Amino acid sequence: MKSMTKNLMAAALLMALPVGASFACTTTAWNGNTGAAAGAEAGGPLASTGGFARYSGDCALRTGAGEFVTDNTPGGTGSGGESVYRARFYVLTSGTGKVFSATTGDSNGGAEVVGVTFDGSAFTFSGATGVSPIPATANRWYSVEISHNSGGAFSAVVQGNGGATATTQSGTSAAASVGSASLGLLAGTGSMIVDEFESTRSADTAIGRLCPGDTNASGTYSATDLARIRNEILTILSASPVLAGGQPDANESGGVTATDISVVRAKILALQTACP
Amino acid sequence: MKYSALFVSAVLLSGSVSAADLLVTESNSKAGVVASLDVVSDGNVSVFDFFLNTGKINPSGVDCSKCFADLPKGFTGSFKAHESGVQFVVMADGMTALPAGVVSLGQISFKTSAKIQPGSLAIERLEMSDVAGNVVQSNSRVAE
Numbered sequence: 001m002k003s004m005t006k007n008l009m010a011a012a013l014l015m016a017l018p019v020g021a022s023f024a025c026t027t028t029a030w031n032g033n034t035g036a037a038a039g040a041e042a043g044g045p046l047a048s049t050g051g052f053a054r055y056s057g058d059c060a061l062r063t064g065a066g067e068f069v070t071d072n073t074p075g076g077t078g079s080g081g082e083s084v085y086r087a088r089f090y091v092l093t094s095g096t097g098k099v100f101s102a103t104t105g106d107s108n109g110g111a112e113v114v115g116v117t118f119d120g121s122a123f124t125f126s127g128a129t130g131v132s133p134i135p136a137t138a139n140r141w142y143s144v145e146i147s148h149n150s151g152g153a154f155s156a157v158v159q160g161n162g163g164a165t166a167t168t169q170s171g172t173s174a175a176a177s178v179g180s181a182s183l184g185l186l187a188g189t190g191s192m193i194v195d196e197f198e199s200t201r202s203a204d205t206a207i208g209r210l211c212p213g214d215t216n217a218s219g220t221y222s223a224t225d226l227a228r229i230r231n232e233i234l235t236i237l238s239a240s241p242v243l244a245g246g247q248p249d250a251n252e253s254g255g256v257t258a259t260d261i262s263v264v265r266a267k268i269l270a271l272q273t274a275c276p
Numbered sequence: 277m278k279y280s281a282l283f284v285s286a287v288l289l290s291g292s293v294s295a296a297d298l299l300v301t302e303s304n305s306k307a308g309v310v311a312s313l314d315v316v317s318d319g320n321v322s323v324f325d326f327f328l329n330t331g332k333i334n335p336s337g338v339d340c341s342k343c344f345a346d347l348p349k350g351f352t353g354s355f356k357a358h359e360s361g362v363q364f365v366v367m368a369d370g371m372t373a374l375p376a377g378v379v380s381l382g383q384i385s386f387k388t389s390a391k392i393q394p395g396s397l398a399i400e401r402l403e404m405s406d407v408a409g410n411v412v413q414s415n416s417r418v419a420e
Contacts, residue, residue: 215409223323226367228409230323234371244409268325269356269363273401 025049025059032072032107032180039067040184045232045256046241053193053254055090055141056210056247060195061184065097068184071199072106074177081177083150085113087199088207089183090160092254093138096120097188102127102148102178108186113176114148116156118192128154131171137161141252143196143209151175159209162251162263164276211275213250213264219275221267229260296321296404298416300328304394309386311397313343317404319376320412323367326402328384330361330392337390338362345382348374353381361400371407395420 025042027033041062043050054060061069075081081104091099098117104110115126122133123144131154136142142160147153154173159166181199185192198207213221215228228244233256235241250260267273296317303310311328315321335357343364344353350372354365362384368374386392399416406412 222403223325223365223367223405224403224409224411226325226365227323227405227407230367231371231407231409242408265354265365265367268365269354271327271358271363 027061027069030069030071032070032182034070034107036067036108036182036184036186037069039064040069045236045243047237053092053141053249055092055195055249055252057245058243060092060193062191062193063184064191065095065185065188068108068182068186070108070180070182071197072180074102074181074199075179081113081179082201083177084201084203085148085178085181085199086146086202086207087114087181087197088143088145088209089197090141090143090195090210091118092141092193092195093118093136094254095185095188095190095192097190097192098186099188099192099194100144100146100181100183101186102146102181104176105179108180108182110179111174111176113174113178114146114154116144116146117188123156123158125154125156125169125171127174127176128156128171129174131156132169134158134167134169139254141212141249141254145207147203147206148173148178149203150177157206160252162212162253209276210247212247212252213260213267214275215244215246215248217246220273221264221275222273223268225264226261226268229256229264232256233258233261295413296324297414298324298326298399298402298404300397300399300416300418302395302397302418302420307385308337308388308390309392309394309397310383311386312383313381315374315379315381317374317376317379317412320373320406321404321414322371322373322407323365323409324402324404324414325363325365326416327400328362328364329396329398329400330386330390331396332359333361333386333390333392335359335390337387337392339385339387342383342385343381346380347382348379368407373407 044054044059100116102114125131140161145157232244250263299314338357404412404414
């Protein structure tokens with residue numbers, strides 16, 4: 001299956017640059033941006049990039065009401081869309097409102113096929129029918145994965161806030177195809193931070209989650225993760241900050257703190273070293 | 277006994293020391309099994325974790341009250357005993373590393389109630405990290 005990945009991570013570095021060089025967070029990979037993307041802020045925890053949370057890597061996207069990025073890749077060029085569409089993203093529930101919308105037309109145009117909203121205490125789903133809300137806590141990181149099959153089965157899987165298990169709700173997909181997908185705070189109050197968007201055409205294979213606490217993509221929790229999380233905490237406000245890499249917010253609280261060290265250390269001590 | 281000087285010396289003189297080594301020296305007495313824990317490094321180890329496989333034991337018989345008695349200031353050691361061994365995590369509180377050379381961590385004791393078989397100690401899943409969070413090439417040895 002072709003994977004359409006729109007990553008909010010840093011732009012590719014020149015190979016000559018040292019690890020400590022500053023990154024250029026960018027939204028240029030989103031090929032359907034409208035004027036709504038102008039106010040969306042690509043940045044991260046470094047003071048020089050905005051000083052706000054990210055889930056993975058160095059950067060995330062902070063959006064106020066009406067600010068969002070758009071991907072026109074679904075369905076390719078011309079008319080038509082994806083009758084089978086799967087998307088996963090991470091959202092820090094720091095505001096309320098619609099954070100995701102897949103529509104039939106390009107550039108967030110046409111009718112809504114799938115919508116995801118955080119109302120302050122739960123994620124709700126529009127476009128699809130018969131989907132019950134999934135409770136969630138404000139100001140925490142959650143992964144949301146939706147699976148759309150035109151006129152057929154719909155599912156939404158939500159997990160976060162350090163929880164060990166996901167919650168799944170099912171329903172019926174709208175009888176429509178996806179032409180574009182938008183991510184941010186399409187409408188609402190406050191601001192939302194989003195990160196790590198991925199989409200595929202697979203009806204059966206989940207995109208899945210990244211591993212919170214794994215900073216070096218090893219798939220395990222180990223001494224290296226402890227060292228990197230510690231270093232980020234100690235240096236984030238210094239003149240030479242060193243970000244951990246990967247997903248240092250082990251408990252998905254919205255910040256990288258000593259608690260994340262405790263969480264990873266506890267997993268190691270409990271012999272739970274493999275990422276879930 | 278802090279560590280077996282002869283064992284450590286043999287390791288150093290053998291020329292086969294990797295960037296860092298974890299050394300466990302076991303001794304047996306009527307009271308049970310005692311193992312000293314030492315790290316030999318180039319001064320580049322900031323965080324490390326390992327599993328001391330003991331074979332099947334009674335975790336309540338593990339005495340780790342002296343496991344980190346000799347750990348340098350500025351380092352924190354943690355452990356958890358399981359039915360198959362003991363998991364250790366040692367990390368610098370700041371962006372520092374253990375001094376170069378031989379650093380004694382302390383001793384772990386297994387009372388007779390642990391029902392450990394002498395000579396059953398083995399080190400598994402050792403990972404050592406430098407100050408920057410890069411994996412350090414490491415090795416481990418158990419001596420009796």
